[in-house]
Amino acid sequence: MSYARQMLGTCRVSFNVDADLLAVTIDALNDCAQACMADTGCDLSEENVAEMARCVRLCLDCADVCIATAGVISRQAEYDVGVVAPLLEACAAACKSCGDECERHSRMHEHCRVCAEACRSCERACRDLLGALG
Amino acid sequence: MSYARQMLGTCRVSFNVDADLLAVTIDALNDCAQACMADTGCDLSEENVAEMARCVRLCLDCADVCIATAGVISRQAEYDVGVVAPLLEACAAACKSCGDECERHSRMHEHCRVCAEACRSCERACRDLLGALG
Amino acid sequence: MSYARQMLGTCRVSFNVDADLLAVTIDALNDCAQACMADTGCDLSEENVAEMARCVRLCLDCADVCIATAGVISRQAEYDVGVVAPLLEACAAACKSCGDECERHSRMHEHCRVCAEACRSCERACRDLLGALG
Amino acid sequence: MSYARQMLGTCRVSFNVDADLLAVTIDALNDCAQACMADTGCDLSEENVAEMARCVRLCLDCADVCIATAGVISRQAEYDVGVVAPLLEACAAACKSCGDECERHSRMHEHCRVCAEACRSCERACRDLLGALG
Numbered sequence: 001m002s003y004a005r006q007m008l009g010t011c012r013v014s015f016n017v018d019a020d021l022l023a024v025t026i027d028a029l030n031d032c033a034q035a036c037m038a039d040t041g042c043d044l045s046e047e048n049v050a051e052m053a054r055c056v057r058l059c060l061d062c063a064d065v066c067i068a069t070a071g072v073i074s075r076q077a078e079y080d081v082g083v084v085a086p087l088l089e090a091c092a093a094a095c096k097s098c099g100d101e102c103e104r105h106s107r108m109h110e111h112c113r114v115c116a117e118a119c120r121s122c123e124r125a126c127r128d129l130l131g132a133l134g
Numbered sequence: 135m136s137y138a139r140q141m142l143g144t145c146r147v148s149f150n151v152d153a154d155l156l157a158v159t160i161d162a163l164n165d166c167a168q169a170c171m172a173d174t175g176c177d178l179s180e181e182n183v184a185e186m187a188r189c190v191r192l193c194l195d196c197a198d199v200c201i202a203t204a205g206v207i208s209r210q211a212e213y214d215v216g217v218v219a220p221l222l223e224a225c226a227a228a229c230k231s232c233g234d235e236c237e238r239h240s241r242m243h244e245h246c247r248v249c250a251e252a253c254r255s256c257e258r259a260c261r262d263l264l265g266a267l268g
Numbered sequence: 269m270s271y272a273r274q275m276l277g278t279c280r281v282s283f284n285v286d287a288d289l290l291a292v293t294i295d296a297l298n299d300c301a302q303a304c305m306a307d308t309g310c311d312l313s314e315e316n317v318a319e320m321a322r323c324v325r326l327c328l329d330c331a332d333v334c335i336a337t338a339g340v341i342s343r344q345a346e347y348d349v350g351v352v353a354p355l356l357e358a359c360a361a362a363c364k365s366c367g368d369e370c371e372r373h374s375r376m377h378e379h380c381r382v383c384a385e386a387c388r389s390c391e392r393a394c395r396d397l398l399g400a401l402g
Numbered sequence: 403m404s405y406a407r408q409m410l411g412t413c414r415v416s417f418n419v420d421a422d423l424l425a426v427t428i429d430a431l432n433d434c435a436q437a438c439m440a441d442t443g444c445d446l447s448e449e450n451v452a453e454m455a456r457c458v459r460l461c462l463d464c465a466d467v468c469i470a471t472a473g474v475i476s477r478q479a480e481y482d483v484g485v486v487a488p489l490l491e492a493c494a495a496a497c498k499s500c501g502d503e504c505e506r507h508s509r510m511h512e513h514c515r516v517c518a519e520a521c522r523s524c525e526r527a528c529r530d531l532l533g534a535l536g
Contacts, residue, residue, distance in 0.1 A: 041343035075309035175477035209443035
């Protein structure tokens with residue numbers, strides 16, 4: 001059980017979304033940021049690095065947006081929908097772009113296949129939370 | 135002249151927005167992140183820290199979103215509007231919330247007055263860039 | 269199995285430390301950053317927030333240093349000992365300070381108990397990797 | 403005058419180092435992080451991107467460590483030397499490595515010349531603050 005999940009139950013906060021959904025999203029965001037950071041390093045070590053430049057860039061964007069989103073939704077007591085909704089949208093879009101690019105390299109580079117998987121999960125989690133904010 | 139501004143002219147990138155507007159926005163984002171990080175520390179040192187808890191939280195959110203946005207728009211070759219537009223919207227909203235809260239404390243705490251100023255500038259810059267993205 | 273661990277095996281990189289030890293450390297750093305971000309939010313929601321100000325500050329420091337350290341060691345091909353060794357030292361020290369402070373609050377606040385646990389694990393992992401760098 | 407500098411004078415904090423030195427360092431860290439983020443994007447857009455891979459990696463490391471260091475020293479009330487000293491050391495080393503690599507490309511790429519300049523200033527500022535910590 002992740003730390004986020006353990007903590008959500010013990011914290012004096014009245015979230016107006018389901019705590020499980022929130023924990024799943026925080027975990028997916030952190031996992032995706034971790035995958036994108038690692039994939040950046042792997043991409044930069046490939047022989048065909050010139051073909052990986054776009055992948056590096058999208059991994060960096062995705063990691064940055066995931067970390068910011070994880071920070072914001074981990075700290076929120078009451079959701080500020082004006083911030084959280086577009087942030088989740090931006091995050092889902094960054095995960096989609098990065099996941100698409102990683103998938104293009106997934107046959108050649110196993111690390112990109114793994115990263116694409118993390119991006120897909122995170123995109124889904126962001127969209128699910130967005131739906132629940134409704 | 136900021137480093138971002140110096141670099142934008144020397145970089146093989148065909149931005150589809152005005153380079154000056156882009157440089158102003160990157161500077162405003164970095165300045166605002168810096169102000170929010172510093173204000174967090176100042177707030178936590180105040181005697182009335184209990185009244186500053188919301189301000190700390192909003193400064194943290196604002197700094198995180200500004201740093202992510204600065205990273206994304208500093209690195210972009212061609213803008214991925216699906217990511218950049220909602221990210222700038224989230225950033226403007228985070229600056230607005232943080233600026234409003236800081237303003238409430240600006241008479242009592244000079245550091246909050248300074249931070250509010252940084253948030254207002256950054257909010258404007260984000261909205262200007264959003265407008266230019268069309 | 270974490271994404272970091274899955275990727276380390278598939279990446280064209282000749283680490284001069286054991287890949288398992290590296291993966292354990294990256295996971296511990298990411299988990300600790302996540303715990304500290306969540307604990308910050310919980311602390312700021314407590315009624316006795318004035319007593320939690322030091323805890324908030326140390327959690328923020330710990331999260332920042334853990335994220336930077338995770339980024340650096342995730343991306344390294346060959347270790348630059350001049351950077352990695354003092355960074356791991358700073359990280360272990362940040363985890364120690366934060367873990368000590370969280371422990372002081374662990375009876376009163378379960379979220380601090382969980383965070384202290386994450387800090388202790390991460391401190392150990394950083395020291396183990398430091399030892400292995402020789 | 404930077405926001406950090408404006409705030410340091412208005413904040414209830416008894417730093418045990420000179421406030422001007424601290425402000426100079428915070429500014430240098432933020433400027434260097436900004437330069438490294440921008441240089442990463444420029445490097446990834448170069449035709450000879452394969453030769454820039456090491457530069458990208460070192461810019462990413464440098465930016466991450468600078469941001470963490472700026473956060474920690476912006477928030478500190480009393481310095482925790484066990485954290486701050488090795489962190490400044492790691493940061494100076496990251497600036498040195500990145501500055502050296504950027505300098506190698508400075509004739510060919512003006513953006514690397516600018517980034518090298520930012521790294522040199524930041525390295526100096528970190529070492530000056532380290533010296534003042536005694």
